[in-house]
Amino acid sequence: MRQLHVELGERSYPIYIGEGLLNEVSSYFATHGISKKSPLMIVTDEKVAPLYLDAVTASLTADGYSVVSAVVASGEQSKSLANLELLVTKALEGGLDRKSAIVALGGGVVGDLAGFAAASYMRGVKFVQIPTTILAHDSSVGGKVAVNHPLAKNIIGAFHQPEFVLYDLATLQSLPEREVKAGLSEVVKHGLIWDNAFVDWCIEHAGDLVAMKPDALGYALYKGCGVKAQVVSQDEKENSLRAILNLGHTIGHALEAVAGYNELLHGEAISIGMIGSAKLGVRYGASQELLRITTLALESCGLPTRIPAHYDTEEIVAAMMHDKKFSEGTVVFVVPTEIGKVEIKPDVPVQWIREIIEELKQEG
Amino acid sequence: MRQLHVELGERSYPIYIGEGLLNEVSSYFATHGISKKSPLMIVTDEKVAPLYLDAVTASLTADGYSVVSAVVASGEQSKSLANLELLVTKALEGGLDRKSAIVALGGGVVGDLAGFAAASYMRGVKFVQIPTTILAHDSSVGGKVAVNHPLAKNIIGAFHQPEFVLYDLATLQSLPEREVKAGLSEVVKHGLIWDNAFVDWCIEHAGDLVAMKPDALGYALYKGCGVKAQVVSQDEKENSLRAILNLGHTIGHALEAVAGYNELLHGEAISIGMIGSAKLGVRYGASQELLRITTLALESCGLPTRIPAHYDTEEIVAAMMHDKKFSEGTVVFVVPTEIGKVEIKPDVPVQWIREIIEELKQEG
Numbered sequence: 001m002r003q004l005h006v007e008l009g010e011r012s013y014p015i016y017i018g019e020g021l022l023n024e025v026s027s028y029f030a031t032h033g034i035s036k037k038s039p040l041m042i043v044t045d046e047k048v049a050p051l052y053l054d055a056v057t058a059s060l061t062a063d064g065y066s067v068v069s070a071v072v073a074s075g076e077q078s079k080s081l082a083n084l085e086l087l088v089t090k091a092l093e094g095g096l097d098r099k100s101a102i103v104a105l106g107g108g109v110v111g112d113l114a115g116f117a118a119a120s121y122m123r124g125v126k127f128v129q130i131p132t133t134i135l136a137h138d139s140s141v142g143g144k145v146a147v148n149h150p151l152a153k154n155i156i157g158a159f160h161q162p163e164f165v166l167y168d169l170a171t172l173q174s175l176p177e178r179e180v181k182a183g184l185s186e187v188v189k190h191g192l193i194w195d196n197a198f199v200d201w202c203i204e205h206a207g208d209l210v211a212m213k214p215d216a217l218g219y220a221l222y223k224g225c226g227v228k229a230q231v232v233s234q235d236e237k238e239n240s241l242r243a244i245l246n247l248g249h250t251i252g253h254a255l256e257a258v259a260g261y262n263e264l265l266h267g268e269a270i271s272i273g274m275i276g277s278a279k280l281g282v283r284y285g286a287s288q289e290l291l292r293i294t295t296l297a298l299e300s301c302g303l304p305t306r307i308p309a310h311y312d313t314e315e316i317v318a319a320m321m322h323d324k325k326f327s328e329g330t331v332v333f334v335v336p337t338e339i340g341k342v343e344i345k346p347d348v349p350v351q352w353i354r355e356i357i358e359e360l361k362q363e364g
Numbered sequence: 365m366r367q368l369h370v371e372l373g374e375r376s377y378p379i380y381i382g383e384g385l386l387n388e389v390s391s392y393f394a395t396h397g398i399s400k401k402s403p404l405m406i407v408t409d410e411k412v413a414p415l416y417l418d419a420v421t422a423s424l425t426a427d428g429y430s431v432v433s434a435v436v437a438s439g440e441q442s443k444s445l446a447n448l449e450l451l452v453t454k455a456l457e458g459g460l461d462r463k464s465a466i467v468a469l470g471g472g473v474v475g476d477l478a479g480f481a482a483a484s485y486m487r488g489v490k491f492v493q494i495p496t497t498i499l500a501h502d503s504s505v506g507g508k509v510a511v512n513h514p515l516a517k518n519i520i521g522a523f524h525q526p527e528f529v530l531y532d533l534a535t536l537q538s539l540p541e542r543e544v545k546a547g548l549s550e551v552v553k554h555g556l557i558w559d560n561a562f563v564d565w566c567i568e569h570a571g572d573l574v575a576m577k578p579d580a581l582g583y584a585l586y587k588g589c590g591v592k593a594q595v596v597s598q599d600e601k602e603n604s605l606r607a608i609l610n611l612g613h614t615i616g617h618a619l620e621a622v623a624g625y626n627e628l629l630h631g632e633a634i635s636i637g638m639i640g641s642a643k644l645g646v647r648y649g650a651s652q653e654l655l656r657i658t659t660l661a662l663e664s665c666g667l668p669t670r671i672p673a674h675y676d677t678e679e680i681v682a683a684m685m686h687d688k689k690f691s692e693g694t695v696v697f698v699v700p701t702e703i704g705k706v707e708i709k710p711d712v713p714v715q716w717i718r719e720i721i722e723e724l725k726q727e728g
Binding site: 081084085088089092093116119120121122123124144146149150151152155156157158159237322 | 485
């Protein structure tokens with residue numbers, strides 16, 4: 001088993017990564033001082049529930065925990081205020097009190113929704129993350145939780161750190177291939193912003209990663225979470241450095257908004273967005289090699305690098321203007337300068353972005 | 365003008381209390397570094413909007429601020445997730461970004477709703493409180509913000525401290541007499557938990573307070589906010605001491621839930637609840653004088669001290685069991701020991717509470 005530490009003062013917490021950890025899930029709860037006197041609520045989705053909910057519940061109840069569960073639909077549309085209300089109903093009916101914990105068992109959607117419920121139920125209760133996707137290696141580290149609004153993603157949320165993150169690699173084996181590839185998008189991103197050697201490693205081991213070989217996967221998640229943890233430790237509330245984690249997300253979120261949720265997976269949209277960011281980097285003077293390696297890394301993992309031609313450029317630009325990373329009316333972008341290094345550009349010309357979006361469509 | 369300081373480390377903030385402060389509202393925003401580059405959103409209700417919204421907006425826009433406003437219905441039912449969604453819609457349409465501030469102009473309902481919007485919009489933006497009721501002297505200090513759920517009040521919320529609180533005594537003159545009295549309930553409460561000399565002062569000046577004499581009112585709010593600020597400074601997240609602020613609230617919230625929102629004003633329900641708490645104090649050995657002075661103080665301010673006879677005792681008890689102050693299945697109560705002193709009793713027999721509720725009904 002690998003273990004990482006996310007350093008956040010009194011809100012510090014560990015990430016456990018290994019195979020078969022779910023078999024002994026209750027011991028982690030006890031170790032972390034989660035009270036057995038107060039009910040827990042496990043939040044999961046329709047796809048994950050049949051696979052792991054019974055096992056997790058059984059482990060916890062056998063050890064003296066009282067468990068309530070809530071199962072939401074799979075997919076981004078579940079990150080809604082309606083589902084927040086539903087979770088609070090279940091929590092109240094289940095008798096959850098201020099010493100209870102809310103547990104996210106699933107991918108990023110479940111983590112974000114359950115996390116915001118934990119952040120706001122009784123003004124905040126304990127939160128535990130049990131991610132079951134590769135993509136969630138990103139969202140489960142750093143405490144950003146949120147639900148969507150019809151006009152914008154992740155716009156209603158909080159910073160709420162978990163007590164611990166329990167990553168059982170065995171749960172990843174049930175993922176469809178498309179989701180595996182989409183999950184690798186954020187893994188590659190962590191290399192692109194922080195660690196050029198890790199990008200090389202990803203290119204070299206892309207075959208093993210797509211094939212879900214446990215050794216490669218365990219290492220990739222350990223490295224990906226490690227980069228995220230380092231960045232978050234230095235800037236918990238995204239005042240400065242943490243913004244680099246948004247590489248590819250400005251275009252990516254806009255693509256998701258224009259596509260309608262679920263037409264493009266998050267990781268796929270981010271992959272295209274990172275190609276756009278690399279193109280922007282080249283415009284700012286980076287070498288063409290930056291674009292070549294970025295494209296190679298993402299294509300090796302089977303990820304899309306082009307915008308479908310039927311997407312409307314102006315719609316994409318308009319969606320970006322709603323993105324919360326636009327501060328005080330200027331266009332802020334995370335721009336790579338070389339592999340493993342990025343900088344924040346506060347005043348990117350909107351026309352450049354428009355042209356890059358056109359390029360991303362025409363090369364497709 | 366009187367000024368108080370709420371000491372909360374990097375989240376410290378001042379409370380300004382005086383007459384006519386709204387005339388120079390924009391200068392306070394500038395002093396506190398609220399950016400003029402990002403739009404502000406003023407949240408208010410249908411009763412307050414016609415009285416003060418134009419003046420506040422005019423002062424801010426004259427000084428270079430860009431202002432969006434959102435007007436919700438008056439009353440507790442406005443503290444809903446539906447209104448949170450509405451405010452976020454307005455904020456997005458108005459272009460509010462991460463450097464924007466959300467301003468509560470109104471009573472406790474507006475403060476709680478706008479405050480939770482500020483806490484969760486983009487995971488937290490700046491918040492300013494401009495209370496226009498006496499009751500809001502309580503809710504505007506300490507950073508507790510929340511919306512209601514059909515099954516429980518204030519159950520979805522956050523701790524989110526304002527940048528500053530601006531209390532213009534002139535705005536209180538428009539309050540109906542019933543609301544003035546209800547507001548005095550929390551003023552008296554701050555005396556009952558912390559300052560017996562202030563309780564004596566309230567009894568002596570109750571006539572001036574009910575008549576809204578500015579000198580008396582300014583002093584009462586200064587003292588009430590001061591007690592609240594001291595308690596909150598010592599325990600921001602309600603781990604221990606802060607719970608004493610809930611004197612009267614366990615029974616009070618249950619009465620509000622059973623009455624249906626708005627049949628009993630919050631301050632009225634809390635007044636009855638504080639009589640119940642004093643009765644509990646007597647059962648634990650306090651002198652009858654505690655009950656006599658508590659009753660005198662509240663009755664002097666024209667507040668109810670009895671439960672309407674048609675309320676169902678078991679419904680009230682059931683509603684209390686949903687209250688979030690019940691931790692780990694035991695019944696926790698704030699119990700006065702003498703005027704100006706309270707303690708937290710973790711294991712109050714439910715049967716005692718049932719008997720006290722019956723007494724409160726029969727004496728009515």
